[in-house]
């Protein structure tokens with residue numbers, strides 16, 4: 001896609017938000033220049049930056065990263081040479097930075113967020129908002145003290161098919177949503193390549209931070225946080241407790257987080273979210289099911305489909321009992337009752353927009369005086385705190401309470 005197409009896409013995104021009432025970007029402010037500073041332009045940071053640079057008027061002026069190869073990579077995304085530093089505090093001190101993107105490993109989010117929030121400048125920070133329970137509590141306190149606009153990278157809050165589905169769920173189309181079943185199943189080792197010359201394992205930990213408990217919440221945090229955020233949106237609030245387990249079933253390669261996990265999150269009113277992540281079988285993919293009393297919705301990363309519970313009772317023969325040798329059998333497992341529904345469903349009709357581009361566009365709309373971010377600090381807290389607790393709960397395998405959002 002060339003820059004002209006990017007600009008058209010961004011304009012369409014802004015128009016969509018304006019129509020749906022999520023954000024507005026006035027004609028006057030839409031082209032105000034915003035100069036970004038990026039802390040941690042790694043895999044995700046470069047992608048978010050790439051999307052941000054599609055938004056008209058957005059530039060990058062500097063990056064901070066402790067891993068030198070990132071500087072040339074960030075320059076390539078920027079299509080010019082920008083300011084580089086290994087010390088993020090030098091970037092934060094620069095007056096030419098108007099807003100920040102933080103995309104460092106999870107265990108550093110608190111340090112980097114607190115420092116940026118202190119400047120009062122807007123910040124887009126990647127999920128999960130915080131790593132540990134004290135980190136999440138510290139970040140929410142800092143966000144509330146700060147004048148900064150804070151948006152967390154929960155981009156599915158901005159995905160058009162999810163926004164449209166949420167409105168239909170809210171209007172009661174699937175009755176009362178009572179359960180969420182979320183899967184994120186892959187078939188790969190979740191490892192990243194590390195340069196051969198790494199005698200003390202420093203690069204292994206810098207690059208594969210996701211595989212070690214001291215820096216990672218594992219699959220439930222890295223992948224499940226998106227699902228927990230959506231379940232929070234559907235049920236309202238956040239889970240009160242979590243029960244979970246994890247194990248290493250395939251990749252015995254020195255990692256200290258599980259290569260699979262299963263968790264149940266408990267919500268008020270008996271509602272539940274069940275999350276499963278595998279790394280050795282990809283059949284299920286990334287699927288998020290909302291089950292309601294009158295129907296179900298399936299979200300994927302690119303669409304959503306509604307299904308409805310059967311309204312009419314099944315014909316008599318479908319429930320028929322079988323009498324053979326004078327014994328009556330069969331009623332409770334008649335296939336007419338128990339077969340999964342395999343109908344076509346009702347696909348949500350929306351124009352596809354990359355959720356990260358939509359999320360970035362909403363951020364700059366807020367920076368330019370439009371609507372405040374939907375994926376704000378409270379949203380970030382409610383998802384991250386559930387992960388922070390699940391992080392230990394999958395090892396203790398005990399039902400563990402999740403601290404509520406602190407009252408102001």
Ligand SMILES: NC(=O)c1ccc[n+]([C@@H]2O[C@H](COP(=O)([O-])OP(=O)(O)OC[C@H]3O[C@@H](n4cnc5c(N)ncnc54)[C@H](O)[C@@H]3O)[C@@H](O)[C@H]2O)c1
Pocket residue numbers: 039040041042043044045064065066067070086088103104105106108126127128153154155206207222
């Ligand atoms: N929203 C999404 O869909 C999504 C997708 C992928 C990752 N993420 C999130 O983005 C964040 C980064 O993930 P990633 O996959 O890009 O990781 P990464 O390891 O590829 O990138 C992190 C970068 O931070 C740098 N870094 C490490 N310590 C630093 C320090 N002290 N100061 C400055 N830079 C430092 C690393 O060198 C690296 O370049 C994580 O929080 C992750 O969960 C979000």
